[in-house]
Amino acid sequence: MRHRCRVPQLGKPADQRKALLRALTTELLRHGRITTTKARAQAVRSEAEQIITLAKDGSLAARRQALGYLYDKGLVHSLFAGVKDRYGNRNGGYTRIQRTVRRRGDNAEMAILELV
DSSP states (O other): OOTTOOSOOTTSOHHHHHHHHHHHHHHHHHHSEEEEEHHHHHHHHHHHHHHHHHHHHOOHHHHHHHHHHSSOHHHHHHHHHHHHHHHTTOOSOOEEEEEOOOOTTTOOOEEEEEEO
16 A cells, blocks of 8 residues: 555655656756656756755755765756756756656656756
């Protein structure tokens, strides 16, 4: 039973799921927009918003947590440098999910996840 378990399983074991979420979060923060399935977009949204909240904090401990999660060290430094002026007066809601057409091969619901 998975009653009250809010972690989306995504049909993968835990290590593969964590690696997938880390990779998608890194690419979202690098490019500003990714196209993926709707379930993955909803899972990545919470991870990306946590990293942006860490960047808004700007402390050394928050920087180390972000460095431990994201795959690109330069991306972390640029994120911590530029997030104050972009999201300084915003209390969450840093991402937007837009649904698009279904994928042709397996009819999966697709979505565009982008930074606001």
